[in-house]
Amino acid sequence: xxxxxxxxxxxxxxxxxxxxxxxxxxxxxxxxxxxxxxxxxxxxxxxxxxxxxxxxxxxxxxxxxxxxxxxxxxxxxxxxxxxxxxxxxxxxxxxxxxxxxxxxxxxxxxxxxxxxxxxxxxxxxxxxxxxxxxxxxxxxxxxxxxxxxx
Numbered sequence: 778x779x780x781x782x783x784x785x786x787x788x789x790x791x792x793x794x795x796x797x798x799x800x801x802x803x804x805x806x807x808x809x810x811x812x813x814x815x816x817x818x819x820x821x822x823x824x825x826x827x828x829x830x831x832x833x834x835x836x837x838x839x840x841x842x843x844x845x846x847x848x849x850x851x852x853x854x855x856x857x858x859x860x861x862x863x864x865x866x867x868x869x870x871x872x873x874x875x876x877x878x879x880x881x882x883x884x885x886x887x888x889x890x891x892x893x894x895x896x897x898x899x900x901x902x903x904x905x906x907x908x909x910x911x912x913x914x915x916x917x918x919x920x921x922x923x924x925x926x927x
Contacts, residue, residue, distance in 0.1 A: 778833070778834060778837055778839060779924050781830065781833070782830050782834065782920065782921075782924040783921055783924055785826050785827065785830045786827065786830070786917045786918070786920035786921045786924070787917070787921060788823065788826075789820075789823035789824070789826060789827055789853075789913065789914075789917040790914045790917035790918045790921075792816075792819055792820055792823050793820045793823060793910045793911070793913040793914035793917060794910075794911070794914040795816070796813075796816040796817060796819065796820045796907075796910040797907050797908075797910035797911040797914060799813060799816060800813060800816075800817075800903050800904075800906055800907030800910060801907050803903050803907075804900060804903045804904045804907055807896060807900055809896075809899045809900075809903065813903065817906045817910065820857075820909075820910045820913055821857045823853075823913065823917070824853035824854050824856065824857045824913050825854060827849075827850045827851075827853050827854075827916075827917060827920060828850060828851055828853070828854050830850060830920075831846070831847060831850035831851055834846075834850075843923050845919070845923045846920065846923040846924065849916045849917075849919040849920045849923055850920055852916055853912075853913040853916050853917065856909050856912050856913055856916070857909060857913070859909075860905055860906055860908075860909035863905045864901075864902045864905055864906070867898065867901035867902055867905060868898045868901075868902070870901075871894060871897050871898045871901060872894070875894060877894070883895075
């Protein structure tokens with residue numbers, strides 16, 4: 778079981794680090810790519826894989842598993858959910874800061890204004906998801922340390 782935990786956690790760490798690095802590059806360059814969101818979903822799937830590994834360890838009845846192992850395996854799912862909620866808040870904050878109530882107000886802006894709003898929202902969303910990818914990477918690497926008790 779320890780080998781499976783190691784493989785999954787290193788796989789998740791690699792995917793999430795690559796996603797985080799790509800997101801940081803996109804954030805820095807004020808860019809957006811549709812493929813980035815696929816990478817984010819892969820990172821979130823990796824977080825789910827870590828939770829499934831924790832479930833497999835629990836079902837196998839492994840004794841003397843450190844509580845930090847459970848924390849590091851389950852926390853990435855929570856991080857993913859929190860990041861998704863922060864994405865929603867980020868869009869609302871951008872609209873509120875600009876004095877816009879919603880999509881109808883954005884439609885009334887000229888084309889440059891609309892692009893500016895969308896760019897700012899996407900940049901914030903990319904930043905939030907990039908940070909979450911790096912946090913998931915860190916937690917996955919911590920799983921590799923804590924797996925020794927399995």
